[in-house]
Amino acid sequence: MTSSTPLRLGFIGGALNSAVGYTHFNSSRLDGHFRVDCGCFSRHCDSNRATAAAYGIAPERAHGSWEELLDREREQIDAVVVLTPTPNHRDIVIAALDAGMPVICEKALAVSSADCRVIGEAAQRNRGFLAVTYNYSGYPMVRELRRMIAAGELGRLHQIHIEMPQEGFLRTASTPQAWRLQDQMVPTVSLDLGVHVHHLVHFLTGGKKPLEAVGDQSSYGHFSNIIDNVYCLIRYEDDLRIQAWYGKTALGYRNGLRIRVFGSLASAEWFQMEPEDLLLCDADGRRQLIDRGTGDACVARLPRYNRFKAGHPSGFIEAFANLYADIAEHLRHHQTGQPMPNQLVYGAG
Amino acid sequence: MTSSTPLRLGFIGGALNSAVGYTHFNSSRLDGHFRVDCGCFSRHCDSNRATAAAYGIAPERAHGSWEELLDREREQIDAVVVLTPTPNHRDIVIAALDAGMPVICEKALAVSSADCRVIGEAAQRNRGFLAVTYNYSGYPMVRELRRMIAAGELGRLHQIHIEMPQEGFLRTASTPQAWRLQDQMVPTVSLDLGVHVHHLVHFLTGGKKPLEAVGDQSSYGHFSNIIDNVYCLIRYEDDLRIQAWYGKTALGYRNGLRIRVFGSLASAEWFQMEPEDLLLCDADGRRQLIDRGTGDACVARLPRYNRFKAGHPSGFIEAFANLYADIAEHLRHHQTGQPMPNQLVYGAG
Amino acid sequence: MTSSTPLRLGFIGGALNSAVGYTHFNSSRLDGHFRVDCGCFSRHCDSNRATAAAYGIAPERAHGSWEELLDREREQIDAVVVLTPTPNHRDIVIAALDAGMPVICEKALAVSSADCRVIGEAAQRNRGFLAVTYNYSGYPMVRELRRMIAAGELGRLHQIHIEMPQEGFLRTASTPQAWRLQDQMVPTVSLDLGVHVHHLVHFLTGGKKPLEAVGDQSSYGHFSNIIDNVYCLIRYEDDLRIQAWYGKTALGYRNGLRIRVFGSLASAEWFQMEPEDLLLCDADGRRQLIDRGTGDACVARLPRYNRFKAGHPSGFIEAFANLYADIAEHLRHHQTGQPMPNQLVYGAG
Amino acid sequence: MTSSTPLRLGFIGGALNSAVGYTHFNSSRLDGHFRVDCGCFSRHCDSNRATAAAYGIAPERAHGSWEELLDREREQIDAVVVLTPTPNHRDIVIAALDAGMPVICEKALAVSSADCRVIGEAAQRNRGFLAVTYNYSGYPMVRELRRMIAAGELGRLHQIHIEMPQEGFLRTASTPQAWRLQDQMVPTVSLDLGVHVHHLVHFLTGGKKPLEAVGDQSSYGHFSNIIDNVYCLIRYEDDLRIQAWYGKTALGYRNGLRIRVFGSLASAEWFQMEPEDLLLCDADGRRQLIDRGTGDACVARLPRYNRFKAGHPSGFIEAFANLYADIAEHLRHHQTGQPMPNQLVYGAG
Ligand SMILES: NC(=O)c1ccc[n+]([C@@H]2O[C@H](COP(=O)([O-])OP(=O)(O)OC[C@H]3O[C@@H](n4cnc5c(N)ncnc54)[C@H](O)[C@@H]3O)[C@@H](O)[C@H]2O)c1
Ligand SMILES: NC(=O)c1ccc[n+]([C@@H]2O[C@H](COP(=O)([O-])OP(=O)(O)OC[C@H]3O[C@@H](n4cnc5c(N)ncnc54)[C@H](O)[C@@H]3O)[C@@H](O)[C@H]2O)c1
Ligand SMILES: NC(=O)c1ccc[n+]([C@@H]2O[C@H](COP(=O)([O-])OP(=O)(O)OC[C@H]3O[C@@H](n4cnc5c(N)ncnc54)[C@H](O)[C@@H]3O)[C@@H](O)[C@H]2O)c1
Ligand SMILES: NC(=O)c1ccc[n+]([C@@H]2O[C@H](COP(=O)([O-])OP(=O)(O)OC[C@H]3O[C@@H](n4cnc5c(N)ncnc54)[C@H](O)[C@@H]3O)[C@@H](O)[C@H]2O)c1
Structure with missing residues (x-):
């Protein structure tokens, strides 16, 4: 657990009706390393709003499009979490990196090696932060x-x-x-x-x-x-x-x-x-x-x-939270301007 | 998960060095039913402060004694959670009930049947709310x-x-x-x-x-x-x-x-x-x-x-959070002034 | 396994329709320590005969009553195996001991402590051999x-x-x-x-x-x-x-x-x-x-x-055969006239 | 179990020092379908003799070579069991088939498909009996x-x-x-x-x-x-x-x-x-x-x-005995001169 202020996240995707959104909501917050402050959880207005309510997000920070989120939240959050279907990760991730925002992205990062390379380039040219959530590696x-x-x-x-x-x-x-x-x-x-x-x-x-x-x-x-x-x-x-x-x-x-x-x-x-x-x-x-x-x-x-x-079984959500803790540590280093390699966090490389 | 504002908790006991405190912190917050707003986590000043910091509690809401907490937080929180060693549950629980505050208490409620009866009486005379966390019953x-x-x-x-x-x-x-x-x-x-x-x-x-x-x-x-x-x-x-x-x-x-x-x-x-x-x-x-x-x-x-x-193992913390969800529902009913029996939540009875 | 001539057994009870007879047939013979030479497998003539045939016993050695078996086989066999229902163990065991024949008896030896004592006395006065098949102790x-x-x-x-x-x-x-x-x-x-x-x-x-x-x-x-x-x-x-x-x-x-x-x-x-x-x-x-x-x-x-x-699972029958091997060793010592205590074989004591 | 006279076996290989010999001894005899009457258990005289003694075989029926066994036991046994190392199965199996003797052979039947074909031809030209012991298929x-x-x-x-x-x-x-x-x-x-x-x-x-x-x-x-x-x-x-x-x-x-x-x-x-x-x-x-x-x-x-x-675990030896029971049935049909296909017994085909 942490003694610092939680890092602030914006979700892209991950509405209540999604498979993996709620797991990110729970595991990112579990140890207090992160909190979810805003999102564009869905392109569907109702779903977006309902999710915001359920996640305790102020209505005005439930954005109608991910472009809007990137645009308006840039200064307010520490990272975006990309939880949309895999095929549209690429555009979102690159746009976020180009906007100078740290990115946490669900696996698979993209649909092809070529796309991964393009994302990797975007990360490099922006000296950006990119972490992919290979959550099974979080099991102790x-x-x-x-x-x-x-x-x-x-x-x-x-x-x-x-x-x-x-x-x-x-x-x-x-x-x-x-x-x-x-x-x-x-x-x-x-x-x-x-x-x-x-x-x-x-x-x-x-x-x-x-x-x-x-x-x-x-x-x-x-x-x-x-x-x-x-x-x-x-x-x-x-x-x-x-x-x-x-x-x-x-x-x-x-x-x-x-x-x-x-x-x-x-x-x-x-x-x-x-x-x-x-x-x-x-x-x-x-x-x-x-x-x-x-x-x-x-x-x-x-x-x-x-x-x-x-003796008290810990499972999937804790494993995911373990990885989130590593991501938090990695991100805080990144924010100091002196990034350190982290063997537990994988990006595009 | 919930679409309502989280209920506000004050912890008595449950410092970082305790066995069960962090579990309550995690499981009460997991689905967003509760948030921890204040506490008297320990009688030891350092431990109290460190815990407050780790849990993201404002320093001024980390109280030096449980009496102080009851006194100052009565209007600010929805329930106290009693996480001290079993032998001193009784006095705290009764004081909280008498102060008109809903109580969530770790098991064992008290050290004897006699003490349980006294607590039960306090609950009744105050028409109070009392939930004991028999967490294993939370497993699906x-x-x-x-x-x-x-x-x-x-x-x-x-x-x-x-x-x-x-x-x-x-x-x-x-x-x-x-x-x-x-x-x-x-x-x-x-x-x-x-x-x-x-x-x-x-x-x-x-x-x-x-x-x-x-x-x-x-x-x-x-x-x-x-x-x-x-x-x-x-x-x-x-x-x-x-x-x-x-x-x-x-x-x-x-x-x-x-x-x-x-x-x-x-x-x-x-x-x-x-x-x-x-x-x-x-x-x-x-x-x-x-x-x-x-x-x-x-x-x-x-x-x-x-x-x-x-296929993605859920464990102890989710079981505990399931019970916290029931407690939340029970407590919201209680707050309306029209309590409903809840077969999943046990009090002193 | 053994290099000596197999010891010769006579079964009392243990017909094909019985629960445990075939297990004794199999496990006593498994390692070649014993062979089944005769029996009074059942009081029912047909069942007795059919069992003898299945066990490869000469028809004339399938006796019509256990008394007959004791009488006629005394010199031909090394031990009787008592496989009848527990309530009639006592009379058979005592008669066999009094006839000077070694006895292997299924558990329970008898229906009461008193009966066990009487059997024990019969064993002692005859300096007899008595082994009860507590087979689970045969598991390695x-x-x-x-x-x-x-x-x-x-x-x-x-x-x-x-x-x-x-x-x-x-x-x-x-x-x-x-x-x-x-x-x-x-x-x-x-x-x-x-x-x-x-x-x-x-x-x-x-x-x-x-x-x-x-x-x-x-x-x-x-x-x-x-x-x-x-x-x-x-x-x-x-x-x-x-x-x-x-x-x-x-x-x-x-x-x-x-x-x-x-x-x-x-x-x-x-x-x-x-x-x-x-x-x-x-x-x-x-x-x-x-x-x-x-x-x-x-x-x-x-x-x-x-x-x-x-890596090749051994089970119940081998466990039983392990005990039969101990009984064989114990019995051969007994036959020399210089019995040795055997910690793996239990009698009436 | 069987009501008929056991079929008589001669072992080639399968001495006490071998891996699989004792298993064949035990499982072929388990239900009384077979008995082991003779063998050439090993080319080493001592090992051959010791094995014969342990298996209860008359010394004169422990033969010094498999050729001798085939020669002398042809009329006395119902089948030979080939338990030598795989590379020398071929010659023994063909010789036995050509001598008109039913063969039970450990897997692998031979070291190559070509050799298997030659064996298959020997089986066919002699209208012989050949069963390979694929024992795992014997598990219920x-x-x-x-x-x-x-x-x-x-x-x-x-x-x-x-x-x-x-x-x-x-x-x-x-x-x-x-x-x-x-x-x-x-x-x-x-x-x-x-x-x-x-x-x-x-x-x-x-x-x-x-x-x-x-x-x-x-x-x-x-x-x-x-x-x-x-x-x-x-x-x-x-x-x-x-x-x-x-x-x-x-x-x-x-x-x-x-x-x-x-x-x-x-x-x-x-x-x-x-x-x-x-x-x-x-x-x-x-x-x-x-x-x-x-x-x-x-x-x-x-x-x-x-x-x-x-509830009483049966294992490897029973599985092997199940296959031996099928082989016995198959062999008895073969002996009548009216062989019946048996889906549980595999030969060279
Ligand atoms: N790590 C794991 O164990 C795990 C498990 C499941 C899914 N995933 C990954 O998570 C990602 C999402 O998978 P899922 O199963 O939750 O998919 P899903 O289809 O269930 O959910 C996708 C979510 O994205 C939202 N969305 C789609 N397009 C959007 C857009 N343009 N803007 C904003 N929101 C948009 C949808 O409304 C929905 O909420 C995938 O990359 C998948 O591979 C990982
Ligand atoms: N449900 C479960 O599975 C479970 C597991 C463990 C403990 N428990 C229960 O939880 C309770 C606490 O157990 P624990 O093992 O965490 O004990 P602990 O001794 O580890 O922790 C007790 C905590 O209470 C604090 N404390 C003590 N006196 C205090 C006071 N007067 N004011 C404020 N804080 C005070 C201590 O500083 C410490 O943080 C017990 O009732 C125990 O039975 C339940
Ligand atoms: N060790 C074990 O795991 C185990 C398991 C089962 C039974 N047993 C014991 O084995 C004994 C037999 O039990 P069972 O379940 O096989 O009983 P059963 O009733 O199935 O069989 C009893 C057999 O005894 C025969 N019999 C009965 N009276 C006879 C007589 N006067 N003369 C000759 N034969 C007679 C019957 O015909 C039958 O074949 C009991 O003592 C029982 O406790 C032990
Ligand atoms: N079905 C199974 O699970 C299983 C398990 C083990 C072995 N096998 C098979 O059984 C066969 C034997 O394997 P093993 O591990 O017991 O081998 P092994 O080397 O342990 O034993 C071979 C035996 O054959 C004897 N032998 C060798 N040449 C001989 C000859 N010319 N005449 C007479 N006897 C001779 C040896 O003395 C020895 O007793 C092999 O075909 C093997 O693949 C099957």
Whole structure:
């Protein structure tokens, strides 16, 4: 938690009817690092107004368009949070950066590598601030695992199995948002889930580079011509291999994000639905469950991850708030004019 | 979440160094039903000030004593939240009620039945508002289970096994707060854990009455002469039996609250460390895992319990916030002068 | 496995239609320690004959009464195995002992302590051999746990929670054997399940003595007036406490035998439905899963418990066969005229 | 279990020091379908003799070479069981078939498709009997799953994820048999594990055909130049996809065989380490655990899979014995001269 005045946010997108808006409202405010002061939550006037009311925003600060928000709030807020559908991130993010405003943007940053590059250029030419919310990296045990890997506790990394199966496209009466039912050059499922998978490998390995990939994609759900299942085998530098799978037609998995890392000395497994535990197995056949209450834990025992003591499950919203705390720290440095690199916050790079 | 102005709270106790203060800060604010405007967080000036700063409270509203807070904030706030050690709840709660202020109080309300009665009288003579935070009843699957029982889906209730094992008194270098190392007439462990156990049985059964009890208590931890392990067998009306266990010397259990309900038609099991799942078993040998993503769920599918969709674990803080939402609703009714009974909020009764 | 000629058994009871007969047939023969040469499997001629055929027994060695079997097979077999309903164990066992024949008897040995004493006397006056098949103690991880406790790895024992919930009396269309629907002085459920519970505590603690007990029993199943649910709190010597529960009306539990041992240094948990794992938790918050593939395991790594290597689940039948192997060893010693005490085999004592 | 005289077996290989011999001894005899009458358990005289003694075989029927066994036992036994290292299966199997003897052979049948074809020809020209022991298909819940798929209960099959991770090549002090440390054209790990994976897909899908595959293999273990980790993505007919993984360097997995089948209506998951449960999930978000005690189970409720009632874990050896029971039935038909196809027994085809 913080002793400073909260940083002030303006939301673009994230109305009550959106999937992820309320999560940003809750997690940005959780520890008091941020408060939400204004927004253009929706292009629909009613929805915009209702959201403002629900979020406790003064009516006059619920703007009718994101351009208006950028224009009028520039001096009043510390950052904008871009929560619109992925396809229109690019224009908003670039406009905000060009307006000199720090940007926090939902993943995927954009719909193509080309667009990401353009955004990256905008960030650079403005010496701007850009943070993308790869929220799964905010889970304490994922961070503990990263530490273990960096410390060599797993030995030489051999393979990572990462999967993110979901079921939304096969559930009875499923109604995805329209924008999710159109594929761009990169299928939307890869923008939705693939980027998490890709980011987590980067995050855990400290940035190892992929060299070669082979994969397969298919369309199994209720919505034909939409890719909804993707496999990928990837060879990374240092003889590391990744087996990746994600999709939206795996009945039984609300969100089955699972990471398994196999090294020469030990392996580790983490499952997002039981995020407080990390299974660690070694070459002597020991299998250990580590959580933030384990004496051996380093990262996860930090006070910041123990809002309440172990044994009282913390979950998605706290993980998201952990990342928001990092973003806050990063942003405050940026505001001093002397930005510091932050290994926990990813931008366009 | 709410569309109304947040209700204003004053905290008594709950400084940064306390166990449960930050949880109240987070969960009361989570959905925007409340905000924390003032407090007497600690009798220690530094701690009080530091907490005020961290919680974003104006220094002049960090009061030096709870009496001062009651005195000065009466008109400015909607309720006080009592977060001090259990032994000094009574005086504060009664003083607040007598000052005409609504009270939200941590469990245990008081250290004895006698004290509870006195508090109850204060509530009644003032037509006051009093809500005790039995937070475990805020878990959606606990509420789903309550609905199932009330609807007769488990058949006639036979037995409930409830346990709340913890380990704090046997962990290496454990340092409980001083007040937890003194037993009153009712041992502190029973005030700490026993009241949760008792409340949950009441909550789930719709208030069935205990008739006869037998039990045993012991002291196994590092702190001699302090009861830290309690068993109880209780016969309730309608031939219902309860097997209860709680304690602080069960190594391996950070907080192993587990509830098993056995009826004539079905049984159910819920485990606090995996709070999103409820196991339901029937007389045909079916075993089903129900969560808020299951089509058959009724309570847990409500929007209020789905801040973000199933598959993204919600935990302790959301459960606490669910109860705070009920308290808000209850309190707003109270403020209209036409209080309505609320089955989810318990007072002194 | 053995290099000697198998010991020869005669079964009394244990026909194909019985619950436990086939398990004895399988597990006694598994490692080649025994073979089944004759029997009086049932008083019903057809059932007796059909069982003999299925077990590969010569027709003339399927005897019409157990008296006949004792009479005719005395010289041909090494032991009789008593598998009839509990209430008629006593007469058969005593007759066999008096006939000078070693006896292997299913639990419960008899229906009362008085009867057990009489049997014990018969064993003593004949210097007879008597082994009761408390099969759950044959699980390798239960034996590993016993070793840990004896070695002090859990520290001073504080409490053991042991439960054996089953569901047979509440399942749809449940049809228990007639003899299970009559209670003696000791309710049948206690003879069926209670003796396992009692034996396991004895086995694990190395024979600690109970001092005081309090409990409750009820009848919740389809069969009225039959006790089918029992709780018990027991104080043992050395300030050890036992919380015990068993019954046949706990829907969801085919056979939920679970043992949790809490000591001053560590705790352990074993669950019969996943018998290969033992959870071990210590005072530093470590939680470890131990199996026969763990380097640290001592007992469970022995070749005798690794008929095939770890990772290939062994279960009930192997556990039973482990006990049969101990009985074989014990019996061979007995046959030499120089019996040796065997801590894994329990008689009437 | 059987009412007929047991079929008589001769083992080639399978000495006490072998990995899998004792399992065949136990599982073939378990239900009384077979007995082991003779063998050439090892080329080493001592080992051969010791094994014969342990298995209760007359010394004169422990033959010094498999050729001798085939020669002398032809009339005395009903089948030979080939348990030697995979590379020398071919010659033995062909010789046995050419000698007119039924053959039961461990997987992999041979080291190459070419060799399998030659064996297949030998089987055909002799109208011989050949059964390969793909033992994992003997698990009741795997068979239940096969039934579900065939009955369309999962809808149209989309994808199967199957993995068989093991750890032997990275464990401290690991000492695989020499023959496992040499790769043929097909790496030994694929003969060891890959054939199980391949067979299970065939078994579950009722023989769907693979069309296209892509994969990757590596060597991560202590034994350089030996392939010990394999990934494979395979497209089958009817738009079915398989993600396969197996290997011997996945620390933590003794034998982590896991099968997940995703269809358009439901998905199912089975994990070999907890073989009694099958998780079934549908499009309404129901998640159900099915075992042989569930009323809805069809296959797994058959008496043959319930040697003792549900709740008493059956495992690897019973699964193997289930397959042996099928082989016995198949062989008895073969012996009548009127062979019947048996969908549970696979030969060279
Ligand atoms: N990190 C995660 O776990 C996670 C989860 C879900 C979504 N997301 C990401 O969040 C973003 C939003 O996804 P979602 O599922 O909430 O989408 P959504 O369609 O549910 O919501 C989009 C919101 O943006 C608003 N909006 C659209 N165009 C706008 C405009 N021009 N101006 C202002 N508001 C506008 C809509 O009114 C709506 O409130 C996407 O980039 C998505 O990938 C991330
Ligand atoms: N619901 C739950 O899960 C849960 C969990 C923990 C504690 N609790 C309850 O919360 C209450 C507090 O427990 P805790 O563990 O946080 O205790 P604690 O000792 O950690 O904290 C007590 C706080 O009260 C303050 N305080 C003490 N006397 C005061 C006074 N006269 N005026 C103002 N402030 C004062 C202290 O400075 C401290 O901040 C207890 O009643 C306890 O039973 C509930
Ligand atoms: N260890 C365990 O896990 C376990 C499990 C089940 C039963 N048991 C014990 O095994 C014993 C048998 O139980 P069960 O469930 O198999 O009972 P059951 O009623 O199913 O079978 C009893 C068998 O005994 C035969 N029998 C009865 N009277 C006989 C007589 N006078 N002579 C010859 N045969 C006779 C019957 O024909 C039948 O085959 C009981 O003591 C029971 O407590 C132990
Ligand atoms: N189905 C399964 O789960 C499983 C498990 C393990 C092994 N297997 C298979 O079983 C077979 C044996 O594997 P293993 O691990 O037991 O091998 P192993 O090396 O442990 O044992 C081989 C046995 O064959 C004997 N042998 C070798 N050459 C012989 C010869 N010419 N004549 C007679 N005996 C001879 C050896 O003495 C030894 O007893 C292999 O095909 C393997 O793939 C299957």
